[in-house]
Amino acid sequence: MTTVAATGHLAHAHHDDRPFIRKYIFSTDHKIIGIQFLFVSLFFLLVGGLLAMQMRWQLGFPGKPIPGGGILPDTMAPGGVILPEYYIQLVTMHGTFMVFFAIMPLLVGVYANFLIPLKIGTHDMAFPRINMWSFWSFFAAGLVMLASLFVPDGAARAGWTMYVPLSARHDLSGASLGQELWSVSIILVGLSSILGSLNYISTIINNRAPGMTWFRLPLSVWSLFITAILGLLALPVLSGAAIMLLFDQVLSTHFFDPAAGGQALLWQHLFWFFGHPEVYILILPAMGMVSDIIANGSRKPIFGYHSMVFAIVAIGFLGWIVWGHHMFVSGMNPTLGSSFMVSTLIIAVPSAVKVFNWMGTMWRGNLKFTVPMLNATAFVAMFVIGGLSGIYMAATPVDMFIHDTYFIVAHLHYVLFGGSLFALFGAIVYWYPKMFGRMMSERWGKVHFWLTFIFYNCTFFPMHITGMAGEMRRLYDPNQYTFLQPYQPMREFISISAFLLFATQLIFFVNFWWSLFKGKKADQNPWHDNGLEWSLPAPAPHGNWEKVPTVYRGPYEFSHPQAREDYLPQYVKLPTDREPASAPAAAH
Amino acid sequence: MHWWLPPKASTFAGPIDGLFIAILIITGVAFVLVEAGLIWFTIRYRSRPGRKAFYTHGNTRAEVIWTAIPAVTMVALGLISNHYWVEIKGRNSVPANAYPIGIHAKQFEWQITYPGPDGQLGTADDFTVRNQLHVPVGRPIVAHLSSEDVIHSFYVPQFRVRQDVVPGMEIKAWFQPTVPGTYELGCSQLCGLGHYRMRAQVFVHTQAEFDAWMKQAAQEATQ
Numbered sequence: 001m002t003t004v005a006a007t008g009h010l011a012h013a014h015h016d017d018r019p020f021i022r023k024y025i026f027s028t029d030h031k032i033i034g035i036q037f038l039f040v041s042l043f044f045l046l047v048g049g050l051l052a053m054q055m056r057w058q059l060g061f062p063g064k065p066i067p068g069g070g071i072l073p074d075t076m077a078p079g080g081v082i083l084p085e086y087y088i089q090l091v092t093m094h095g096t097f098m099v100f101f102a103i104m105p106l107l108v109g110v111y112a113n114f115l116i117p118l119k120i121g122t123h124d125m126a127f128p129r130i131n132m133w134s135f136w137s138f139f140a141a142g143l144v145m146l147a148s149l150f151v152p153d154g155a156a157r158a159g160w161t162m163y164v165p166l167s168a169r170h171d172l173s174g175a176s177l178g179q180e181l182w183s184v185s186i187i188l189v190g191l192s193s194i195l196g197s198l199n200y201i202s203t204i205i206n207n208r209a210p211g212m213t214w215f216r217l218p219l220s221v222w223s224l225f226i227t228a229i230l231g232l233l234a235l236p237v238l239s240g241a242a243i244m245l246l247f248d249q250v251l252s253t254h255f256f257d258p259a260a261g262g263q264a265l266l267w268q269h270l271f272w273f274f275g276h277p278e279v280y281i282l283i284l285p286a287m288g289m290v291s292d293i294i295a296n297g298s299r300k301p302i303f304g305y306h307s308m309v310f311a312i313v314a315i316g317f318l319g320w321i322v323w324g325h326h327m328f329v330s331g332m333n334p335t336l337g338s339s340f341m342v343s344t345l346i347i348a349v350p351s352a353v354k355v356f357n358w359m360g361t362m363w364r365g366n367l368k369f370t371v372p373m374l375n376a377t378a379f380v381a382m383f384v385i386g387g388l389s390g391i392y393m394a395a396t397p398v399d400m401f402i403h404d405t406y407f408i409v410a411h412l413h414y415v416l417f418g419g420s421l422f423a424l425f426g427a428i429v430y431w432y433p434k435m436f437g438r439m440m441s442e443r444w445g446k447v448h449f450w451l452t453f454i455f456y457n458c459t460f461f462p463m464h465i466t467g468m469a470g471e472m473r474r475l476y477d478p479n480q481y482t483f484l485q486p487y488q489p490m491r492e493f494i495s496i497s498a499f500l501l502f503a504t505q506l507i508f509f510v511n512f513w514w515s516l517f518k519g520k521k522a523d524q525n526p527w528h529d530n531g532l533e534w535s536l537p538a539p540a541p542h543g544n545w546e547k548v549p550t551v552y553r554g555p556y557e558f559s560h561p562q563a564r565e566d567y568l569p570q571y572v573k574l575p576t577d578r579e580p581a582s583a584p585a586a587a588h
Numbered sequence: 589m590h591w592w593l594p595p596k597a598s599t600f601a602g603p604i605d606g607l608f609i610a611i612l613i614i615t616g617v618a619f620v621l622v623e624a625g626l627i628w629f630t631i632r633y634r635s636r637p638g639r640k641a642f643y644t645h646g647n648t649r650a651e652v653i654w655t656a657i658p659a660v661t662m663v664a665l666g667l668i669s670n671h672y673w674v675e676i677k678g679r680n681s682v683p684a685n686a687y688p689i690g691i692h693a694k695q696f697e698w699q700i701t702y703p704g705p706d707g708q709l710g711t712a713d714d715f716t717v718r719n720q721l722h723v724p725v726g727r728p729i730v731a732h733l734s735s736e737d738v739i740h741s742f743y744v745p746q747f748r749v750r751q752d753v754v755p756g757m758e759i760k761a762w763f764q765p766t767v768p769g770t771y772e773l774g775c776s777q778l779c780g781l782g783h784y785r786m787r788a789q790v791f792v793h794t795q796a797e798f799d800a801w802m803k804q805a806a807q808e809a810t811q
Contacts, residue, residue, distance in 0.1 A: 085781040159778045165755060166738040166780060172695065174781060258756025264739060265754060298633075304646035307655075329741070331754045334677040338670050345662035352658040353651070355622060360650065362629045364642035369634065377630065384622045388615035391662075395611060395669040397604050397676055401593075401748045404741060404776040465591050470745030472776040476784040481772050483745065486589040559641040566641065 026136075028128035029542055033135050034114030035435055037105050038428075042512075044101035044142060049502055051094040058082045058090075060495025062477045075154060085174060087476040088157040093149060095160025096182070099282070100189050101142050103420050107285040108193070108231065109138060111427060112200045112224045114435065115289075118533035118540060119221050119555075121209025121548045121571075126202035134195035141188035148181035156182035159474060161275070164256035164267040168248040183246035190239035193231045200228035209532065211551030211580035215309070216570065218531060218555040219302065222309050223288025226316040227281050233320075234277035241270035268330055272323035280319045283383075283415060284312060286423030287354060290376045292555070293426050294361050296529050297373030299566045301556040303360030304353075311350035311357075318347040328399045337396050344394040351387050355380060366559070366566070370527070371445035375426030378453055382418025386411055389464065407467025413460045425449070425508065432515070433522030437539040440515040444507055451504040458497035462490050530555050530569045552577040597771060597792065598747035599764040603672045605748075610668070614661060682762045686730035689723070690714075693753045694736030696782030698773060704806050715809030719788040721773055722805075723765055724798035730762040741777035744790055752777055765792040 027033060054077075057066050066072070069080025076086040113131065117124055125131045148155045155178040158167035162182065170176040204217075204225045217225075245267070247253040254260035256267050295302045302308060324332060324340030358380045367373070389411040393399045402408065425448075429440050466487050471478055478484040478491070525534040533540065535549055549571035557568040568574075593605055633639075675681055688709045690701030700721050704713030709732065723729050733742055735755040742761060743750045751761035775786035793801060 084784060088778065088781060088783070091778070157781070163739055163777070166778070169738075172738050172780060258754075262756075264756055299635075299641040301643065301645050303644070304651050307646070307651045329750050330752045331757050331759045334673065334679060337677065338673060341669060341673070342663070342666045345666045346659070348662050349655060349659045352618075353655055356650075356654040357646070359622065359625055359629065360646065362626070362633060364644075365629075365633050366639045366641040367630060367634045369630070377626065381623060381626055384619065388619055391615055391665070392608065392611050395607055395665060396673040397600075397669055398608050398611065400600075400676065400750050401604055401608075401745070403750060404743075468593055469590075470594055470743075472743065472774055474778040474783060476781075478784070480785050481774060481787060483594065483772055490589065559643045561643055 026132060028124070028132050030113045030117050030125045030128070030131060031435070031540060031542075033131055034110050036135050037109030037113060037138070038435075040139060040142060041102050041105040041109060042509075044097050045103075045106070046505075046509075047146070048094050048097035048102050049505065051090050051097065053499065053502055054082060055087065055090045055094060056495040056498040058087055058476065059478070060492045062479060075152075082476075084476040085154065085157065088159075088474065089149075089155040089175075089178075091474050092156050092159055092162075092182075093145075096145065096156070098416070099160060099278070100186065101138075101145065103282050103416060103424075104193070104278075105138060106424050107420060108196065108200075108224070108227060108281065109135070111220070111285055111289060111431075112196065112228065114431065115220055115533070116200055116203055116224060117207070117544060118434070118536070119218050119531050120204060120207060120212055121532045121545070121551065122203065122207035123543050123545065123548070125199045126206055127199050130195050131199050134192045134199065137188050137195065138192035141185045141192060144181050144185040144188065148178045148185070151177040151181065154178050161271060162245065162267075163271075164245070164248070164262075164264055165258065168245055168256045168267075170249070180246060180249050183242045183249060186242040187239050187246070190235040190242065193235040194239070197228040197231035197235070200224060201232065204228075209548045209551050212532075212570075213551075213580075215306070216551055216554045218288075219291035219305070219308055219312070220285070220288035223284040223291075223312050226312050227284045230277040230281050230284075230316060230319060234274045234281070237270055238274035238278075241267060241274070244270075265327075265330060265332065268327055269323070272326045273320075275326065276323040277319045279415075280315055283419055284315065286379065286420045286427075287312070287383075289427045289430075290379045290423045291358070291361075292529075292531070293372045293376040293430055294358050294380075295556045295558060296527055297368050297370060297376065298362050298365030299368065299558045300361055300365040301554075301558060302357065303363070304357045305554065305556065307353055308357050311353045314350040315347060318343060318350070322347055325394060325399075328396050329403050341394055341396045345391070348387065348391060348394070355384055355387070370429075371440070371442060371449060372426040372430035372527070374446065374449045375422045375429070378449070379419055379422040379426065382414055382422060382456075386414030386416075386418055389414060401470075402467055404473050405467040406463040406471045406473065409473055410460050410463035410467060413463070417456060417460065422452075425452070428512070430527065431533075432519075433526050433538045434533055434536070434540055436516055436519075437522055437537075438515050438519030439522050439526060440519060441511050444511045448504060448507040448511065451507070452501065455497050455501035455504055459494055459501050462494050466490055466494075525569075528565065528567045530557055530567055532570055534569065535571050550580065552580075594745045595767070596746065596748075597765055597767040597769065598744075598749065599766060600676055600748045601746070601766075603675075607669060607672065611665070614665070677761075682730050682760055683728040686728040686762050687724065688730050688732060689721070690716075690732045690734070691721075691742060691753070692716075692734050692736060693740035693742070693775070693779075693786075695738065695780050696775070696786035698786070698788040700788070702802065702805070705802065713806065715806055717805065717809075721788055721790045722798065722801055723790070723792055724795045725765050725768045725792050726795070728762055728764045730760050733759045733761055738779050739777050740775045740779045740786065743774050743776040744771055745774075746771050750776060768792045768794055768797075 065080030244255045254262040322344045325344040522538040560568045692699040701716045733753040735753045740753040749763045771790040773788040
């Protein structure tokens with residue numbers, strides 16, 4: 001089939017003979033960019049985890065020196081004892097790293113880049129160079145944020161939500177350069193997301209393989225598509241707000257300074273107008289990839305494919321009109337509280353529909369509990385808890401009591417760790433062979449899964465209880481309050497569970513690195529899946545296909561009565577299949 | 589350590605706890621159904637030799653049912669919640685006879701201004717006490733909340749009342765204590781490095797005790 005090579009840049013579909021630096025560093029290959037995002041954001045996941053461990057030490061064992069904490073400078077922890085001003089930096093930077101530099105790039109940076117061209121059947125992104133810039137501005141943002149931990153006054157310390165005037169006025173926060181670097185880094189990370197989103201949207205609209213109609217797209221691609229739209233529209237708001245904040249910090253403007261006529265609540269409106277779509281950016285891709293994995297693991301078509309698509313789209317729309325539920329007790333007009341409550345409760349409906357459809361997919365299936373399937377099932381089980389606990393906060397009178405307590409800390413970790421991170425553990429194992437040509441260890445994957453599942457629940461479930469008792473977030477030492485002192489044993493239990501949870505992740509890291517060099521060589525289609533990416537060798541070559549495959553059906557035709565195997569790939573032509581009338585877009 | 593909500597000490601606690609329990613029942617049912625279903629499926633439909641999956645793309649009736657039930661439940665919950673929300677936080681919710689107290693938050697203390705013997709804020713007999721909130725039982729209190737510097741949040745868990753205190757705004761929050769005793773007022777919005785120690789004591793007195801305290805405190809303040 002070498003005649004196809006005449007059509008241009010796909011000539012080098014098997015072979016990238018560019019020099020090392022263009023191939024692996026300043027690469028424009030979507031798969032390499034995805035892998036770059038993977039390595040860098042796994043590193044930031046580790047950083048975020050280390051910050052959390054220090055927080056948990058202080059909460060579990062307040063005032064005691066951290067073992068090995070002597071290496072921390074006296075401005076953070078003299079003699080290993082964490083200072084209050086360091087503690088709030090830990091709180092702030094843990095949230096910042098996890099949201100902007102770990103979960104978001106892991107889901108979107110890695111999997112939108114890696115999966116979209118492979119799953120829709122194209123050679124690369126629509127704009128490969130823009131894609132490269134998306135990675136490098138993310139990388140620069142990460143370096144700036146990392147550097148801010150080491151500046152003289154310390155890192156940003158107003159919480160990852162960076163409420164003004166605390167974040168805008170250095171005399172009130174006690175930090176200066178750290179706060180400014182936070183704003184600079186967020187502007188860069190916004191740029192990265194905007195560039196990336198632009199690319200994902202263009203690619204999905206224009207570059208689908210012949211026969212890949214909208215309703216033959218895998219749900220992972222659908223969710224990444226809606227995520228990209230949310231990103232393209234939400235991140236400019238954050239970037240704009242961060243620019244205003246930076247101006248307040250360094251140019252003495254007063255957008256957010258009430259003492260000079262500014263508005264403190266303006267920041268919250270801008271931040272959450274971005275922040276709530278962001279919540280869905282952090283969960284939709286996870287839902288999409290989990291849908292792919294659950295259909296595969298159940299050997300059944302996804303139950304209610306169209307409802308699943310409509311639910312993703314509905315979440316994408318409703319996500320724009322719920323931001324005020326972060327502000328019920330902020331002093332915002334209480335009548336607005338009523339309308340935000342209703343929209344928030346309604347957004348529970350598409351989430352519920354998705355859960356029921358995942359269960360419908362598993363119903364009467366032939367469930368194969370591979371490591372990805374275990375993690376995907378845990379995603380459903382844990383996301384349900386996070387979704388249901390959200391209803392308490394949506395009901396405004398109850399929110400008045402549990403807002404800003406550990407109840408909401410439990411809620412958001414059930415969604416972001418129990419949801420997004422379990423989905424990611426599944427996705428990393430699932431697409432690992434297509435990235436690196438080797439399999440991760442199944443046995444250690446299972447050990448990692450079960451230990452994570454247990455310690456994760458031991459860490460976060462008790463936070464519901466301390467939240468119900470009224471324990472406020474972001475307290476350096478809750479024992480200052482008499483009514484919170486009896487809960488110290490529970491805080492200690494949470495901390496010990498958190499340390500074990502962190503230690504368990506070492507299994508994952510070792511498995512990841514060991515398999516990179518020593519893992520079992522992967523077959524072309526190790527999970528017997530239907531997606532187009534499995535028609536490629538493992539690892540997928542540069543340029544993907546010489547000639548893009550033609551698509552004959554949807555992505556979830558498992559256990560099809562006409563097929564001999566229990567799967568029927570999208571690219572396999574049955575005698576009854578007709579060629580698609582025309583390609584949806586001129587295939588180059 | 590008890591595994592439940594704090595003791596009730598204001599008129600808001602009844603409806604808020606009631607709503608909490610209602611949501612606990614609704615979410616509890618959903619939780620048990622989903623988790624039990626998942627566990628049952630993982631056992632019942634696990635792969636065994638010779639097992640074949642049932643080929644289906646879904647069922648429209650099932651989709652309609654499991655869309656409609658959550659939708660109706662959520663709208664009903666919204667209507668009930670809103671009823672209480674309007675009573676607690678609505679624009680016109682503050683009772684006319686509410687006893688006014690000025691609460692000014694600053695890094696990292698609560699400055700509490702009492703109206704003095706005349707019961708009016710903004711008059712010459714007002715006096716201010718740091719980190720001590722004294723209120724009479726059984727009477728609506730309206731706190732006039734203001735901030736010196738950053739955003740703080742007024743939170744008394746036993747009263748189930750919380751309101752952010754925002755610089756540049758004066759926000760009114762009301763509550764009616766029901767049980768005499770001492771409680772803690774905490775800041776629940778990160779306000780800087782001393783956030784964790786920004787607390788005050790709350791004393792709920794009987795009316796007679798409160799009057800006596802007021803007389804004495806006003807005297808001490810004028811000295």
